[in-house]
Amino acid sequence: MTKKASSSSKETDSKPDNDKFVWTRKDLVGLDELSAEEIVHILDTAQSFQEVSTRSIKKVPALRGKVVALLFFEDSTRTRMSFELAASRLSADTVFLSGKGSSTSKGETTLDTVRNVEAMGVDAFVIRHSQSGAPHLLQDKVNVPIINAGDGQHEHPTQALLDIFTIRQKLGTLEGVRVAIVGDIAHSRVARSNILGLKKLGAEVVVVGPPTLVPSTITAMGCEVSNSLDDILDQVDVINMLRIQFERFASNLFPSVREYSSLFGMNSKRLAKCRKNVLIMHPGPINRGVELTSDVADGPNSCILQQVTNGLAVRMAVLYLVSRGRE
Amino acid sequence: MIDILITNGRVIDPASGRDEIANVAISNGFVTKIGRAAPKAHQTIDASEMIVSPGLIDLHAHCREPGHEEEETIATAAASAVAGGFSTICAMPNTHPPQDDETSILYVLQRMARAGKARVLPAGCITKQREGKELAEMGMMLEAGAVAFTDDGTGVASTIVMQRALQYAKMIGVVLMQHCQDPDLFGGVMNSGAVAVRLGLPGIAASGEEIMLRRDLELVKRTGARYHAMHLSSAGSVEIIRQAKAEGLPVTAEAAPHHLLLTDAACMGYDPNYKMNPPLRSASDVEALRLGVADGTIDCLATDHAPHAQEEKEMEFALAPFGIVSLDCALGLYTKALIHSGLMDWPEMLARLTVNPAKIIAPTLGLLQKDAPADITIIDPKKRWTVNVNKFASKGRNCPYHGWKLKSKAVTTIVGGEVKFQL
Numbered sequence: 106m107t108k109k110a111s112s113s114s115k116e117t118d119s120k121p122d123n124d125k126f127v128w129t130r131k132d133l134v135g136l137d138e139l140s141a142e143e144i145v146h147i148l149d150t151a152q153s154f155q156e157v158s159t160r161s162i163k164k165v166p167a168l169r170g171k172v173v174a175l176l177f178f179e180d181s182t183r184t185r186m187s188f189e190l191a192a193s194r195l196s197a198d199t200v201f202l203s204g205k206g207s208s209t210s211k212g213e214t215t216l217d218t219v220r221n222v223e224a225m226g227v228d229a230f231v232i233r234h235s236q237s238g239a240p241h242l243l244q245d246k247v248n249v250p251i252i253n254a255g256d257g258q259h260e261h262p263t264q265a266l267l268d269i270f271t272i273r274q275k276l277g278t279l280e281g282v283r284v285a286i287v288g289d290i291a292h293s294r295v296a297r298s299n300i301l302g303l304k305k306l307g308a309e310v311v312v313v314g315p316p317t318l319v320p321s322t323i324t325a326m327g328c329e330v331s332n333s334l335d336d337i338l339d340q341v342d343v344i345n346m347l348r349i350q351f352e353r354f355a356s357n358l359f360p361s362v363r364e365y366s367s368l369f370g371m372n373s374k375r376l377a378k379c380r381k382n383v384l385i386m387h388p389g390p391i392n393r394g395v396e397l398t399s400d401v402a403d404g405p406n407s408c409i410l411q412q413v414t415n416g417l418a419v420r421m422a423v424l425y426l427v428s429r430g431r432e
Numbered sequence: 433m434i435d436i437l438i439t440n441g442r443v444i445d446p447a448s449g450r451d452e453i454a455n456v457a458i459s460n461g462f463v464t465k466i467g468r469a470a471p472k473a474h475q476t477i478d479a480s481e482m483i484v485s486p487g488l489i490d491l492h493a494h495c496r497e498p499g500h501e502e503e504e505t506i507a508t509a510a511a512s513a514v515a516g517g518f519s520t521i522c523a524m525p526n527t528h529p530p531q532d533d534e535t536s537i538l539y540v541l542q543r544m545a546r547a548g549k550a551r552v553l554p555a556g557c558i559t560k561q562r563e564g565k566e567l568a569e570m571g572m573m574l575e576a577g578a579v580a581f582t583d584d585g586t587g588v589a590s591t592i593v594m595q596r597a598l599q600y601a602k603m604i605g606v607v608l609m610q611h612c613q614d615p616d617l618f619g620g621v622m623n624s625g626a627v628a629v630r631l632g633l634p635g636i637a638a639s640g641e642e643i644m645l646r647r648d649l650e651l652v653k654r655t656g657a658r659y660h661a662m663h664l665s666s667a668g669s670v671e672i673i674r675q676a677k678a679e680g681l682p683v684t685a686e687a688a689p690h691h692l693l694l695t696d697a698a699c700m701g702y703d704p705n706y707k708m709n710p711p712l713r714s715a716s717d718v719e720a721l722r723l724g725v726a727d728g729t730i731d732c733l734a735t736d737h738a739p740h741a742q743e744e745k746e747m748e749f750a751l752a753p754f755g756i757v758s759l760d761c762a763l764g765l766y767t768k769a770l771i772h773s774g775l776m777d778w779p780e781m782l783a784r785l786t787v788n789p790a791k792i793i794a795p796t797l798g799l800l801q802k803d804a805p806a807d808i809t810i811i812d813p814k815k816r817w818t819v820n821v822n823k824f825a826s827k828g829r830n831c832p833y834h835g836w837k838l839k840s841k842a843v844t845t846i847v848g849g850e851v852k853f854q855l
Contacts, residue, residue, distance in 0.1 A: 137630075216746055236748035237632035238702030257750070258632030294632060320635075325626035 128426045132251040134240040135260035136302040144302055148270050150422035151415070157194055158417060167425055168197035171228040177254070178204035178215065179235040183389060183413070184254050184264075188231050191420035197428075200227065204235075215239060216246060223247050229428050232256075237294075250427035258292050263423055264388055265298030267416040269306065271408055272343055274415065275384055279306035285337050286328075287313040287369055288347030288396065289358075291320050295347060295388045300328050311337055314369055317358040334369050338378040345386040346371055346396040362395055372398040376406065384408050434459045434473045435849055441479025441810060445486060445800035446783035456484055458806040461849035465802060475851070477844060479810050483778055486786040486800040487519025487807030487847060491609070491686055491793065492584070492662060492734035493759060495521075495552065497543060498536075499528025504739040504827045506540060510549035512737070512759040512826035514853035517842025519807035520551040521737075521759070522793055525562070526585040532557035532568040537576040549852050550845075551807070553579040553793060558597045558608060564589050567597055571604050579793040582609035584662060585709075587644050589615045595651050602657035607684075607792055609660040612644040612669070613710065621750045623696040623711040631699060633750060636711050638666035645669055649676050652683060660792055661685040663736050665710035667720030674729045684792055686734035687721050689762050692769035694718075694832065704745045704752030705832040708736070725784060726775040732789040733781075735762045739828025757828030761819045763811065764838030772839065778813065810844035812855075817841055 126146045136144065157165055173192040177185055180203070192199045202222065219230065229250045232240055237257030244251055255261040269279065276282055284303055290296045290312045300310050300323075310328040312319055319330055331337050338344075349365060359365050371385060385397070385407045393399050402409060436458040443454045443466060450466070457465040457473070465471070490513065496504040504512075506523065513521045523540050525531030531540060537554045544552035556573035560566045562583045570581050581601065587610055588594040594610075601608045617640030622628050624635025645661055649672065652659045664670060664685050676683045690708060695715050698706040706712060724730040738755025745752050758765065763785075770781050790798025797807055821834045845853040 214743065214747060234748070236750050238749045241702045242746070242748055256632075257748075258634075260632070291629075297630070297632060320629045322624075322626040323629050326630060 130427065132240070132244055133262055133423050133427055134244060134251060134253045136262050136265055136298050136305070137260065139305070141305045144266070144269070144305060147266055147419065147422050147426065148273060150426060151266070151270055151418040154421040154425070155415070155418040157421070158414070163194050164196055165194065166196045168192070168195040168428055171197045171428055172226070173197045173199050173229045173231060173424060174222050174227040175199055175201045175231045176219065176222065177202065177233045178239070179233050179255070180204070181233050181255070184233060187413070187416045188254060188420050191417050191424055194417070195421055195424055197228070197424065216242060219243050219247055223249055229424065252423055252427060255294055257294065259294050260298045261294040262298050263416070263420055264295050265302045266423070267412055267419040268299055268345060268386060268388070269302050270415045270419055271386065271412050272384065274411070275408060276342060279303065279308045282308045282343060283311070283341045284308050284343040284345060285311050285313050285341040286345045286347065287334060287371070288349055289318045289353055290314055290323060290347070291318050292350065292353065293347050297326070299345065300326050304328070311341065313337060315359055318353070334375065335378070338375055339380060341383065342380060343384040343386060344371065344379070348388060348390065349392060349395055366395045370396055370398070371401050373400050376401055376404070382406070386412060389413065434464060434471050436475045436477065436846070436851070437470060437473035438477045438479050438484055438808065438810065439470060441482045441484035443484045443800060444779050444782055446779050447787040447799050448801060450800070451779050456800070456808065458808070458846070458849050461806055463800065463802055463804050463806050466800070477810065481812070481814070482843065483811040483813055484800070485782045485809045485811060486798050487809050487845065488517045488763065488785045488842070489520040489789040489798055490518045490735050490737070490759065490762070491522045491732055491789045492688070493521040493523060493737040494526065494739065494755070495523045496739055497527060498539065503741050506543035506552055507547035507549070508825060508827045509737070509759070510544060510547045510552055512757070512824060513550035514845040514847065515825040515842070516759045516761065517763045517809040517811060517845055518550055518759060519809060519845055519847045520553060520794065520797055522579060523552050523554045524584045525555050525557045525582065530557050530562050531555070532560050532562065534569065534572045534576040537573045537578045541577050550847055553577070555580045555582050555584070555609065557581065558583045558588055559593060562586065564593060567593070567600060570600055570606065574604055574606055580607045580609050580660070582611065582662065584609065584611045586615065587611045587613045591647060591651070594648060595655065598651050598655040598657035598659070602655050607658040607660050609662050610644070610648055611662050612641045612648065614640040614643045617643065621707060622699050623713045625696060625714065627696045627699055631702065633699070636709070638668055638713060638717070641666055641710055642668040642672060645672050649681060649683065652681050656682065658682045663688045663691065663710055663734065664721060664724070664730060665691050665713050665717065667717045670720045670724035670729055674724070677729060684731045685729065686732040687725055687730045688734060688736040689758050689765035689769065690756065690832070691721050692718060692725070693765060698832065699749070702749045703832070704747060704749050705756055705830055707749060707752055707754055708738070708756060709754035722769060722773065722775055725770060731784065732792070733766050733784045734789070735759055737826070739826055740830045742829055745830045755830070757824065757826050757831050758833070760824040760826055761833055761838065763842055764817070764840050765833065767813070767840040768838060806846055806849040808846040809842050811840060812843045813840045815839065815841040815843070
């Protein structure tokens with residue numbers, strides 16, 4: 106309680122002023138273009154916002170009068186809720202557009218849809234899209250800040266930021282931390298953003314999965330590749346288990362969910378071979394019994410729910426920074 | 433009095449090896465004399481400091497008509513061709529409906545005549561509707577004026593269909609031109625590799641091109657038919673063709689300007705003007721293709737001119753269509769890739785743009801000799817200019833070379849003894 110009181114007194118004006126760093130970016134489309142300094146600035150800003158969620162009135166006036174448009178051309182529940190809540194805690198209004206039932210299903214291009222919403226007068230876009238590069242397409246053509254909430258198989262920067270935030274919270278640093286990312290790396294925007302962000306902050310990354318789901322050329326992004334989960338268990342501080350998409354099974358990229366789980370699933374037997382304080386992470390939603398058995402998902406090494414909580418603070422930070430960045 | 437006299441140009445005829453300063457006399461659509469004489473002419477064109485070449489021939493252009501006249505028409509493609517120095521282009525049959533019967537071939541020829549610019553020689557489909565199932569009426573299309581057959585846009589996937597097509601092509605003495613791509617290994621939108629992985633875009637591996645090429649060459653061995661491999665994109669394909677030629681197979685190949693100049697790294701900004709099929713590959717592929725052109729493994733330079741509406745290219749990378757336009761600026765691009773890089777001289781490059789493609793589809797063309805049809809391109813090899821897509825004669829603006837500074841340009845294009853373009 107005392108800790109909370111002290112931090113809240115510092116934050117009452119809702120203007121986090123960590124170090125002297127000045128955020129200048131209009132958009133957050135990926136971690137690829139961010140410097141280590143910028144990433145740390147987002148994490149620090151998120152940390153200062155975390156306290157807001159513990160207040161009885163969970164709101165600061167930082168973005169009062171601003172409108173955040175959530176354009177979800179691809180379905181999402183938790184990322185959408187997290188962004189909506191984050192916006193609401195900053196006192197912004199939100200409008201929501203989903204890909205289904207919108208004009209995109211009537212043949213309007215993404216660019217036209219976004220330009221139309223911009224013409225209505227909004228202050229920021231949060232965009233989720235099934236196509237890699239969709240935010241890049243829009244970036245130079247709209248004047249309003251764009252936050253990428255996941256584009257195809259390319260990047261999901263806020264997810265990686267919350268993963269990194271969680272690791273920093275638990276381990277105190279990213280420097281020298283070894284992180285394994287396990288699963289369908291080829292089709293994962295979470296994996297790409299994590300690799301980019303973790304490397305920039307000095308962590309080491311090994312991606313793990315069958316060769317049909319782990320492209321060998323991903324080493325160009327600075328990570329290692331392993332096709333054996335068992336081989337790396339005792340070498341890492343963090344294991345981030347990616348959700349397996351069942352449609353990959355349909356496209357014959359692995360023989361069966363059962364076999365996938367036996368080779369690349371995390372269970373108590375495998376956990377016993379890990380470092381004692383290994384962090385078990387998952388971007389959710391979990392397929393219980395596939396990527397993780399329930400005892401691991403709910404066990405003491407799991408920080409899966411903390412990731413979700415931290416996601417809110419990270420998204421508040423990102424919304425705050427891009428909306429206020431150019432003022 | 434003759435019709436046209438081109439004076440004092442460096443006359444290059446790759447077929448005969450002529451390369452000298454001379455005058456070229458044209459009458460009634462034919463070259464009547466090449467030499468020192470300067471007969472009186474209705475029109476005299478001073479070609480001092482210029483190269484006088486046989487008209488350039490492009491084996492691979494998409495004219496979009498019928499079906500997508502908003503993207504290009506036979507008339508605009510032909511205008512784009514002559515503006516780029518091409519007196520002849522081969523029209524790909526992946527129109528809507530496709531050029532897969534006699535009537536559709538006659539339609540292209542009629543439109544070409546009406547446009548009155550470049551020669552637009554139609555290719556017909558190998559299979560009906562380009563579906564890869566039933567053979568199209570190649571014999572009747574040939575009678576109507578088709579000069580080659582291809583299902584370009586896709587390769588003929590079925591081995592037995594391809595074998596029969598080659599047998600048939602052998603019988604009627606035509607060339608089959610294949611877009612080599614195994615459909616099982618397709619599904620991507622750019623080259624497989626580190627860039628695609630980083631961008632989260634599905635890849636198209638070079639193996640998909642090479643596997644179909646190898647299969648086809650086995651069939652060529654068995655049937656003896658003439659075979660032309662379109663727009664090669666990989667080092668492996670160049671080597672496969674090199675070996676096939678060493679074995680004496682009746683095989684030719686082409687390369688497109690983008691594969692000689694650009695790599696998949698250009699896709700980093702998700703600009704669909706770098707999306708083509710086959711895709712841009714690595715720097716070592718570019719190098720191998722250039723060397724393949726230089727040593728003659730790749731016989732021809734072909735644009736794969738592929739116009740698309742601007743709104744289609746303002747889409748998400750994976751949703752945008754494949755292809756770019758380049759007829760207007762191809763000559764400068766080839767010069768940059770092959771001459772300015774020191775790989776070859778003008779006569780060698782012009783062979784790959786004139787007599788070599790002519791041998792494949794129209795052997796009477798591609799020559800700058802007495803009694804040959806007067807298809808002539810006058811090139812200013814020192815002309816410096818900046819590519820501006822908004823000045824293209826083509827309707828297409830989907831072109832990654834906008835703003836590029838090039839050196840060398842066609843200044844006059846003569847087709848059948850008539851000046852069709854003059855800068």
